[in-house]
Amino acid sequence: MRPDTVVPSAVPAVEPITPPPATPPHDETVPHTHPEPGVDPHPPLARAGRALRVGIGGPVGSGKTALVAALCRAFADELRLGVVTNDIYTTEDADFLRRAGVLDPARIRAVETGCCPHTAIRDDIGANLDAVDELAEAVGPLDLVLVESGGDNLTATFSRGLVDRQIFVVDVAGGDKVPRKGGPGVTAADLLVINKTDLAPMVGADLAVMDRDARARRGDLPTLFLSIVGDPTATSVADWIRHELAHHAALHPLAVPVGPA
Numbered sequence: 001m002r003p004d005t006v007v008p009s010a011v012p013a014v015e016p017i018t019p020p021p022a023t024p025p026h027d028e029t030v031p032h033t034h035p036e037p038g039v040d041p042h043p044p045l046a047r048a049g050r051a052l053r054v055g056i057g058g059p060v061g062s063g064k065t066a067l068v069a070a071l072c073r074a075f076a077d078e079l080r081l082g083v084v085t086n087d088i089y090t091t092e093d094a095d096f097l098r099r100a101g102v103l104d105p106a107r108i109r110a111v112e113t114g115c116c117p118h119t120a121i122r123d124d125i126g127a128n129l130d131a132v133d134e135l136a137e138a139v140g141p142l143d144l145v146l147v148e149s150g151g152d153n154l155t156a157t158f159s160r161g162l163v164d165r166q167i168f169v170v171d172v173a174g175g176d177k178v179p180r181k182g183g184p185g186v187t188a189a190d191l192l193v194i195n196k197t198d199l200a201p202m203v204g205a206d207l208a209v210m211d212r213d214a215r216a217r218r219g220d221l222p223t224l225f226l227s228i229v230g231d232p233t234a235t236s237v238a239d240w241i242r243h244e245l246a247h248h249a250a251l252h253p254l255a256v257p258v259g260p261a
């Protein structure tokens with residue numbers, strides 16, 4: 001069975017879901033806001049003649065860096081790619097990508113947010129915008145920029161002032177309840193990736209239940225099941241990005257057509 005394939009099984013009817021509070025309290029000390037879902041503090045990006053920007057967010061350890069590495073393997077020889085990583089206190093994720101040798105190190109920039117990851121991708125996006133600009137100046141023109149958020153909770157979303165599309169990555173390791181819990185990351189991301197399907201039998205996670213709950217939460221928005229261990233180029237996610245890139249490039253052509261570096 002392909003890792004992104006779910007065999008629907010007989011799933012018992014689900015009880016009505018009570019949505020979690022939109023603005024759960026937590027104890028971070030850095031000033032930041034928890035706007036209502038759908039409220040974006042920044043206007044959408046001006047689009048003409050620039051790379052497609054895709055944000056990759058999700059809880060700690062769900063596989064965001066592993067997905068970025070997989071997409072680098074998929075695209076390094078196909079597109080002009082840049083990557084921006086976010087960590088709170090280190091450059092850990094960028095260092096991992098450089099060590100993995102999946103992309104020219106000059107095409108990777110690290111942002112040390114020093115604050116809640118969601119602050120740096122939604123409220124105070126200046127450091128990430130600067131990092132994208134620096135990449136474009138140093139190694140541009142670029143076709144695609146991946147911006148990886150630090151690990152955060154289910155409320156984290158990217159501002160449309162920073163990215164054009166957002167992927168939210170959750171995993172099955174904590175059981176099959178995460179899609180049911182909702183939150184803007186699960187409900188509103190352009191693509192939901194449910195990663196580590198290879199671990200489902202070990203943790204007793206029912207992928208059909210996750211599929212059902214994701215559909216209930218997301219309506220027509222797509223969800224892909226993935227095991228990066230089983231598919232190191234994340235084929236289905238790479239195909240989704242190719243589709244989005246073709247759409248973006250058709251609307252906003254680059255001076256140099258999309259292609260390898």
Ligand SMILES: Nc1nc2c(ncn2[C@@H]2O[C@H](COP(=O)(O)OP(=O)(O)OP(=O)(O)O)[C@@H](O)[C@H]2O)c(=O)[nH]1
Nearest residue numbers: 059060061062063064065066150151196227228229
């Ligand atoms: N079994 C299995 N492990 C995976 C898979 N994808 C990622 N992992 C492992 O999960 C762990 C966390 O992966 P990361 O990519 O570092 O997760 P992350 O979301 O970037 O983590 P933070 O940056 O700390 O939030 C690593 O040990 C990965 O090797 C998968 O599909 N299957």
